[in-house]
Amino acid sequence: MYLFVVEFPTPSVPLRGPCLPQQKRLQKELMSLLKEPPAGVTVDVDTAHTKLTEWVVHMEGAAGTLYEGEKFQLQFKFSPKYPFDSPEVIFVGDNIPVHPHIYSNGHICLSILTEDWSPALSVQAICLSIISMLSSCKEKKRPPDNSYYVKTCSANPKKTKWWYHDDTV
Amino acid sequence: MIVLKRSWRKYSIDNLEQVMKVKIKSWTGVATWRWVANDDSCGICRMPFDGCCSDCRLPGDDCPLVWGQCSHCFHIHCIMKWLQSQQLHQQCPMCRQEWKFKE
Numbered sequence A: 001m002y003l004f005v006v007e008f009p010t011p012s013v014p015l016r017g018p019c020l021p022q023q024k025r026l027q028k029e030l031m032s033l034l035k036e037p038p039a040g041v042t043v044d045v046d047t048a049h050t051k052l053t054e055w056v057v058h059m060e061g062a063a064g065t066l067y068e069g070e071k072f073q074l075q076f077k078f079s080p081k082y083p084f085d086s087p088e089v090i091f092v093g094d095n096i097p098v099h100p101h102i103y104s105n106g107h108i109c110l111s112i113l114t115e116d117w118s119p120a121l122s123v124q125a126i127c128l129s130i131i132s133m134l135s136s137c138k139e140k141k142r143p144p145d146n147s148y149y150v151k152t153c154s155a156n157p158k159k160t161k162w163w164y165h166d167d168t169v
Numbered sequence B: 001m002i003v004l005k006r007s008w009r010k011y012s013i014d015n016l017e018q019v020m021k022v023k024i025k026s027w028t029g030v031a032t033w034r035w036v037a038n039d040d041s042c043g044i045c046r047m048p049f050d051g052c053c054s055d056c057r058l059p060g061d062d063c064p065l066v067w068g069q070c071s072h073c074f075h076i077h078c079i080m081k082w083l084q085s086q087q088l089h090q091q092c093p094m095c096r097q098e099w100k101f102k103e
Helices: A021-035 A045-050 A123-135 A146-152 B002-011 B013-020 B076-085
Strands: A041-043 A054-060 A071-077 A088-092 B065-067 B073-075
Touching (some): A021 A123, A054 A123, B065 B076
Antiparallel strands (some): A054 A071, A071 A088, B065 B073
């Protein structure tokens, strides 16, 4: 006589694993950015692995644009509220792109980084926006209020009350 | 063809008791389910709709999906968190239309 007893094993460790909810999404984003990065974009895996909430992304100026051949670094910082709260994104390193919406301290005037943020956006979407912002630039120059802003702003660009007035560049 | 048919019949349920000399005393039916959504995963937490949001542990009725009038769909916990974090406008994360629950 045979008796078939099928029992689903009860896991002794919680199904959630070691991650906080926010980290699951960051892990997924990191994996997809490593697998299929947009052209000219590379994530610094070591920094992201050391601290999942702080990434460095290398970006190359697109061919045929004013930034062709230039290399930039973006720093992403994710708060515990990500993706409900936008990441803090600034240019770092010794080459800050000269652009009418990028301040010499690396702060970027881009509405999806503050009031137009949506949790449906991603690191990849931000990178694409920044690449497109650089690529459509016609003249390399700093924002008109650069020196005043750089002297008076907070270190965190999310604390700036940005006034988005120009959609052309 | 005949051989195949024979070997198939050997293992068919009708003949199981006869061939294997077993008596099935009880059995439990198992079913599968899935949400019928227009996407595979939630645009907010990026977890599959057939799983649960990243705060829950078990998929199903405790972590349901909701639809907006714009037809976009999210885990209820995810969209509620997003709407609660918005002070001025309650917008769909996907299309930025004003978020209204589909009745």
